[in-house]
Amino acid sequence: xxxxxxxxxxxxxxxxxxxxxxxxxxxxxxxxxxxxxxxxxxxxxxxxxxxxxxxxxxxxxxxxxxxxxxxxxxxxxxxxxxxxxxxxxxxxxxxxxxx
Numbered sequence: 001x002x003x004x005x006x007x008x009x010x011x012x013x014x015x016x017x018x019x020x021x022x023x024x025x026x027x028x029x030x031x032x033x034x035x036x037x038x039x040x041x042x043x044x045x046x047x048x049x050x051x052x053x054x055x056x057x058x059x060x061x062x063x064x065x066x067x068x069x070x071x072x073x074x075x076x077x078x079x080x081x082x083x084x085x086x087x088x089x090x091x092x093x094x095x096x097x098x099x
Contacts, residue, residue, distance in 0.1 A: 037083070041076045048073040 028036075048069045054060040 034083075037080055041073070041080050044069070044073040044076050 048066075051060060051066045051069045055063070055066045060066060
């Protein structure tokens, strides 16, 4: 079975999604990806705060929009927190290594 056959079954191309078709210099660095994630979480939380303010003031009538934005911001923050915890755990493990 050819890999192209398997790839054509789904709508997501893993080679492009994970940047495997790019050279090392074209891929964004880990620091850049982490900074982008923090920026995205901040944007989601700001959007949530704006929706809550609009809902309280009566400009947004749909409760589910506010709840969806709040849950999305919460999940993004929890994911970022878990990534931070794993990075900290990895750093501590490296520091415990004997040379």
